[in-house]
Structure formats: structure tokens, C-alpha cells
Amino acid sequence: DAKTTQPPSMDCAEGRAANLPCNHSTISGNEYVYWYRQIHSQGPQYIIHGLKNNETNEMASLIITEDRKSSTLILPHATLRDTAVYYCIVRVKNDYKLSFGAGTTVTVRA
Amino acid sequence: EPEVTQTPSHQVTQMGQEVILRCVPISNHLYFYWYRQILGQKVEFLVSFYNNEISEKSEIFDDQFSVERPDGSNFTLKIRSTKLEDSAMYFCASSEASGLTYNEQFFGPGTRLTVL
Numbered sequence: 001d002a003k004t005t006q007p008p009s010m011d012c013a014e015g016r017a018a019n020l021p022c023n024h025s026t027i028s029g030n031e032y033v034y035w036y037r038q039i040h041s042q043g044p045q046y047i048i049h050g051l052k053n054n055e056t057n058e059m060a061s062l063i064i065t066e067d068r069k070s071s072t073l074i075l076p077h078a079t080l081r082d083t084a085v086y087y088c089i090v091r092v093k094n095d096y097k098l099s100f101g102a103g104t105t106v107t108v109r110a
Numbered sequence: 111e112p113e114v115t116q117t118p119s120h121q122v123t124q125m126g127q128e129v130i131l132r133c134v135p136i137s138n139h140l141y142f143y144w145y146r147q148i149l150g151q152k153v154e155f156l157v158s159f160y161n162n163e164i165s166e167k168s169e170i171f172d173d174q175f176s177v178e179r180p181d182g183s184n185f186t187l188k189i190r191s192t193k194l195e196d197s198a199m200y201f202c203a204s205s206e207a208s209g210l211t212y213n214e215q216f217f218g219p220g221t222r223l224t225v226l
Contacts, residue, residue: 043114043201043217044153087153096141096158096166098215 003027003090009105012082018075020104022088025069031092033064035073036100037084044087044100047073078108112136114218116202122224123192131187131221133202142185143203143215144177146170153201159185192225199223 005023012018024033034049048055048062050071055062061074075082087103115134123129135142144156157167159177176188185204189196199220206213 038153041147041199041220043203043219044215045217046214049214096143096160097155097168098145098153099155100145100153102152 003031003099004088004101006086006088006101006104008102009107012075012078012106012108014080014108014110015077018078018082018106018108020073020075020086020088020106021070022073023070024088024090027068027090031090033062033068033071034089034091034098035060035062036087036089036098038087038103039081039084044098047086078106080108080110082106083108112216114202114204114216116200116218116221118221119219120222120224122226125194125225126191129189129192129223131189131200131202131223133185133187133218134183135185135202135204136216137183138206139204139216140207141165141205141213141215142177142179143205144187145201145203145217146198147201147220148195148198156187189223192223194225197223197225 032049032051035047036044038044048057048060050062050064064071085103085105087100117132142159145153147153155168157171158165174190178186199222201220202218203215205215
């Protein structure tokens, strides 16, 4: 029942921008795109979310295509501490649960 | 910075025994959740809890599981008769009242449950 598709893994050089893609071609009008990450089997950590406009916070930027069928999470200056599994989640605003997929394992290399 | 705490960090139990996993959510949060992650697998939603009742639960959350908020600070997950397949990391999470805006879920560090 996965609503999102992400590459299983990607590498990134320290100090460079990391661009994490996510496909959500069946997203409906009332569903938001959320990103969480999980470092070393710790509890997941919220990063950012958006509906249709691009969003930016202190951690990352979220770019959502105009048709909303895909999005990209951008970590502007990746550090070694950004090595984690990144999850793209599609969720109706008032839905209680988060439905995690397999995510993308991002490895930041020095 | 406020955080969700969980105890114990690691629990080892014999099959068939009851276990209680404990969580202290962030103090002004009103929504509470349990998730689990079997080693090497996805994080799975178990249950959400609001206003002293379950608001949503997954198929995993069968009669062997129960949740409780016994006082103003703790939130517990009880597994009545543990099975080998209950071995997993259990994460507690909490969020503010959701209202019309999304409130991010803050996760605890997890309790690793090992059933022998």
C-alpha cells in the first residue's frame, strides 16, 4: 500500500547539497508530503512538510512539482551527521498515523 | 529542549510473559502514539491515543496489546503474552493538539524488546 517511491540508497559528499527524490503519483488533493529521517535506529525525526508550495526551514528545503506527483528534499550542506534513512510520507492532514516505507539510506562521505 | 523519554532502553523477556513499556511524552502534548520496528524492517504504526481513548489502531494492535495513561505523565504499552515475533524496537511518540494544523510527532529513543 506504498504511496511513495524512493531510491533505496544514495551517497553524498560532505558539504555538498543532497537532493532526495520521492515519487507520489497517486497523491490526492488533501494529502501532504512529509519527510522524516531516522539516524542509526533512533526514533524518527521530523524534517519538513508541504502541500503544494515549496517550503524551507532550518533543516532542509522541500520542492514539490506543480502536478504534485513528485518532490525533492534538499539538504543544502550535508554533514556526516546527516547520514540516515530518509522517509517521504504522504498523509492526509488529520490522519493520526505516519505510514513509513523503506526510505532512502543516505550516506554522507567525507 | 523537551523530549520524549522511554524506559527501559532494553527489555528481555520469556515468551508468554507480560511486558509493560513506558513512555513519558512531552508535557504539553495531547496525542500519543506507539510504533514498532522489527530489525531490518519498516517502522510500523500500532496505535494512537487521545483524550484517554484509542483514536486509531492498526491490524497489528490486537487483543494482546493495550495502552494506558495511568497518570498525568506516563503512557504505557502492555503486551499481555509475548510472542517471539513481538521482538522489535518500540517507539513512543507525542504531538500537540492537531486542530487544523499539522503538529509534528516527536519520537522517543525506543525500547528494544527481545522475546526469548
